[in-house]
Amino acid sequence: MGKRLRDDCFALPPGIRWTPVDEALARLRTGLDCVAGTEEVPLGTAAGRILAAPVIARRANPPAANAAVDGYAFAFASLGGADEARLPLMTGRAAAGRPLGAAVTQGHAVRILTGAEIPEGADTVALQEDCEVAGGHVLIGAPRKRGANTRAAGEDAAAGEAVLDTGRRLAPQDLARIASVGVERVPVHRRLRVAVLSTGDEVIEPGADGPGIFDANRPMLLAFLAAQGFEAIDLGRAPDRAAEVRAALDRGAAGADAILTTGGASDGDEDHVSKILRAEGRVETWRIAVKPGRPLALGLWRGVPVFGLPGNPVAAFVCSLIFARPALMLMAGAGWSAPEGVMLPAAFEKRKKPGRREYLRARLDAGGRVEVFRSEGSGLIGGLSWATGLCELPDGALDVVPGTPVRFLPFAAFGI
Template identity: 50%
Template structure:
């Protein structure tokens, strides 16, 4: 494990924009996971530890793109049908075993290697075959272009090319590409080990009795799900009582085995907010005052060799700051090349007044207007504690710091939840 520097998250200054925070985090955060080789079937979502170089071209030979007949283009009459004898047959996974002679056609099927001497394939639907006394001929219509329906060797991948770069999180299509290159295993980084806990004497486990004044622990379960979806190895430390000593001991134990510790709430200076004191007693804590809504200052620091990420206490603020701040940090620690999710421009179908100087995230859903253009509508409830508003939305509407408001028809940036899985 690569040790984080003592001041990797240190920052002195006033309110910071989200872009500036992400840039600083990219400069100061480094991979802490080690490489390992694992079977390809279990590599989905893992981060590549090394470039993948194609050992050969895919496909390795010219092949037919359709079922039909392979011919030499120069044997075709330009303005009239051409009749050729059918002298061979090639299916996928086979070879003709000889060069095709001029003036003959070869029956061929999709994916089969092109016989040497043939450069063009007619679709069988365009041809008319006839058999007389055991001999088959095919009538080929005029007008085809040279090389039609032929896929060249290396059309997909060229031998020696870097097909996947280190730092890429593997997607299903990446797994398929690796399989096409004959790879049974792949070098990836080990899963990031992340511990999660909640604090608060009022917090209860789902499924238990709920006393007056108590609430069920939603944030911890949301965080564990977000981390698991990211590919982290999650350790659940449960609900810790509001005692500095207990929290301090739990932090020290987690720091000995984990790469990161993520929690929410308990970071203010109130008498019952003990997480801050426990972290400061065990390591270092820096508050990043982000110009963001929803979300209070995000706490970043270290306990031993583990990174500490303290998120706000309101459920919506937890999800927003995780997706936009914690997730990029964790991806960089995992060795991913880039943790910034893509934003998509869509048309606003709502009006909204915004305070300039901070970036705001609204919950929204996509609709298709009468003209077919995608627009986004804002969820009617804005509260940072309204978790159902996330469930009922497709993603987050991101409004930049210098924007004072939104009018219908304006273009806004949209982050679909599907893009941060």
């Protein structure tokens, strides 16, 4: 098991009222730590897992020098500096997985196929299109340098080399890298277990009859967590009754490393998440200078971190990307994960007031410019499906006109 978090990991300095986004992220980064233990898994099941130790090559790749093309192998010295040479052709050939089994005689050449091990006595390969074979000899249009058309032993990885570093989340191409150096079992962090709880009397299951608001947050967050490689745990819905909220939090603390809640995190009469955390656990309400979002309740319940996200699905989605994701990745062993954005010209107009960082639902138009959703209303969930990323506007005032450089954060930068 990993280490437990400090009780004061979410504490803010006295007097802090509105926390800038960068400061909130910095405090999450310094207050949290990896809590996921480690294990070894077979290579075939390692996709999406986070490396707990460097992967060390058991064998060089390639293990021996080999041919990069189909052609003829020979010793470069056999050319004697001439532009071309006519060399006797040895019997047999070298193919991938079927070495020649003999040394190449000085002044001779041998047929070789792509991927075949370079035979002893040879160090260069001539491309077959540059050669003519007749009468048991091969006429070679001389390569310009020794080692032409060959791949050196270990040019991709040397034996004993660390080919992938700790904290990397393994993609399919990484499995190829690991396999190529002969590693069969991979040291990874245990999957971070993250539970999701929706709260509120007004929330009902999609498809249910009767008045209420269909629960859009829980399926969204469970899918988001699964896309990050976490083990997502569904705690269901809890009505606005303290005992049921407490029981749900207890279930989450018993089986998860972190809990995400939506709704009930403010200071209203029926906001039982914050009330229970304040009375029986520990909670800090971070009023973050961000739109959409603002309040983010961060606390500990039975020693397990609780991220109290806004109840509005758009705000919950944005806060999960900007704040919860890097925090959970850090807890999972991947280190701090900041999204990589790109500056692109705007395709919209907006006069932004100072004071809050804003995240607009956005996508790129046919000209590669950033266009934003028709409305900033945080209740319009359709804008999330319309968008392919977020447009991040800075904390200060900004007048955006078409062509103004703005920062675009594609959803792919968040692993979705």
